[in-house]
Amino acid sequence: MRSRLQQGQVMGADAEFDASPTQNGEPVENVAVSPIGDQTFSAGAYESSGKVGVLRVLRSLAVDFPGTFRRIWLRVPRPVLASSGLRREQLAVRSGIKQYRADQARGHHRFLLRRNIHRLEKGLIMWPRRSEFGGDYIGVTVAAAVRVYGESAPLVSDAERQWVLGVLTSYFEVTRQSTSPSIRSAESTFARCFVAPNNGDELAGPHRHAIDVEGSGIDIDSLRRLAIGRRSVRWYEDKKVDRSVVDRAMEIARESPTACNRAPYRFEIIDSDSGVQEVAECAMGTGGYAHQIPAIVVLVGDLSAFFHERDRHLIYIDSSLAAMAFVLGLEVQGVASCMINWPDIPERDARMRRLLGLADTERVIMLIAYGYADAERLVPFSAKGSLDEIRAFGRI
Numbered sequence: 001m002r003s004r005l006q007q008g009q010v011m012g013a014d015a016e017f018d019a020s021p022t023q024n025g026e027p028v029e030n031v032a033v034s035p036i037g038d039q040t041f042s043a044g045a046y047e048s049s050g051k052v053g054v055l056r057v058l059r060s061l062a063v064d065f066p067g068t069f070r071r072i073w074l075r076v077p078r079p080v081l082a083s084s085g086l087r088r089e090q091l092a093v094r095s096g097i098k099q100y101r102a103d104q105a106r107g108h109h110r111f112l113l114r115r116n117i118h119r120l121e122k123g124l125i126m127w128p129r130r131s132e133f134g135g136d137y138i139g140v141t142v143a144a145a146v147r148v149y150g151e152s153a154p155l156v157s158d159a160e161r162q163w164v165l166g167v168l169t170s171y172f173e174v175t176r177q178s179t180s181p182s183i184r185s186a187e188s189t190f191a192r193c194f195v196a197p198n199n200g201d202e203l204a205g206p207h208r209h210a211i212d213v214e215g216s217g218i219d220i221d222s223l224r225r226l227a228i229g230r231r232s233v234r235w236y237e238d239k240k241v242d243r244s245v246v247d248r249a250m251e252i253a254r255e256s257p258t259a260c261n262r263a264p265y266r267f268e269i270i271d272s273d274s275g276v277q278e279v280a281e282c283a284m285g286t287g288g289y290a291h292q293i294p295a296i297v298v299l300v301g302d303l304s305a306f307f308h309e310r311d312r313h314l315i316y317i318d319s320s321l322a323a324m325a326f327v328l329g330l331e332v333q334g335v336a337s338c339m340i341n342w343p344d345i346p347e348r349d350a351r352m353r354r355l356l357g358l359a360d361t362e363r364v365i366m367l368i369a370y371g372y373a374d375a376e377r378l379v380p381f382s383a384k385g386s387l388d389e390i391r392a393f394g395r396i
C-alpha cells in the first residue's frame, strides 16, 4: 500500500467503491500515510512565514532520509508553528477524526453508514457490474444500519431508511453467488434484523435517470431569469418569514450533492428577534444593517463526518452547494437573502460557539440573512465578469 502511495496514488476525497484495499471499510492508506497531526497545515504556515529556515532545510533534507526517519519526521506534530486560526482549524479537524473513530468503534455511525451505502450503490450501478464487491466493508455497514436505525430511528427520514434497506437488499441479490464469508455473514445479520424488505416496505436504490425537464416548466431562460433576478438583499420588511416557507427551501437545499452523500452540515435557523440580533452582531459583514435583519441562518459543518484530514474542505464545499440551493429556494418563494461571511476570528468564533453550543468538531461556515425585501431600499447591481474570464474550453 505504501509503495502505491509513494507513487503518488493517494485516493481522492471521494474514494469510494473501487479496488483499493480497505480495513473495516476505510481505505488503509489513511493509516499508513498520514498521522492525525496534519503536517500540511503547520508546514504551510511556517514555510510561508519564513521564520524557520532551519526547519525548512531539515525538511527538504528529509526526502533523502531512509524511509523510517522520513516517516517519523512527517509525524512530528507542529501545532506551535501554526497561526492561532490554523491551529483552531487543525484542532477541529483532529477532533472530527477522533469523533469519527469513536463513533466507528461503538458501531453507531451515521456518516459511515451513508458513505458506505453510497459506495455499495456505486458498485451496483457499475457497468459491467461485478458479482462480488464491497466484501471488506459490508459487515461494518450492516452493523451500522442496525445500530443507527435501532437507536436513532426518529431522526432518520423514511427516504433514507428506504434507501439504506433498498440498497442493501439489491446488494445481497447481486452478490447472491458469492461465497465470501463476510458477505454471507452480513446477509444473515441483515435478514435477522430487518424484516422490512420482506414486508412490502417501499425501497429505494439504483434507477434510471428520468428527470422530466419539459414537464417541470423550468428551462434555461427561466433559470437565467432567476439567477439574474436574485441579488444580495440587505434591507428587509419588518415581517417574519413563515417557517414552512423556509422548510420548502430546505427541501431544495438537501437535494444538493455532497461528497459520498454524507451531508456533513446543518442549518441553524434563528428567527427570534433577540437571537437574530445576537447572531448578526457576531458577524463582521452586517455593519449598518444588522438591526433590521428578520432572520438568519448559521450554516454549521461537522468534521466528525471524515476519517482523514484530506477531506477537511468538504464541510465548506458541501454546505456552500446547499446554501446556494437554499437561497434559490427562498428566492422563488419571494424571500430575499444575503450570504454573510464568517471570518475566522477567535473572539467571534468563541461567542458563536457559546451561543449555539457547538461541538469541537463543528465549524461555522457562513451565515445567511433572509426576509422579505424592503421595496423602498436599494440593492447593489454587482456586475458579473465575462464568461471568458471564468471559463476556458479545451486548454488541454
Ligand SMILES: Cc1cc2nc3c(=O)[nH]c(=O)nc-3n(C[C@H](O)[C@H](O)[C@H](O)COP(=O)(O)O)c2cc1C
Pocket (backbone or CB within 6 Å): 230, 231, 232, 233, 234, 284, 285, 286, 338, 339, 340, 341, 342, 366, 380, 381, 382
Ligand atoms: C461567502 C460570502 C460571504 C459574503 N459575506 C457578506 C457579508 O459579510 N456582508 C454582506 O453584506 N454581503 C456579503 N456577501 C454578499 C456579497 O457581497 C455579494 O454576493 C456580492 O457582492 C455579489 O452580489 P450579489 O449576491 O447580489 O450577486 C457575501 C457573499 C458570499 C458568497
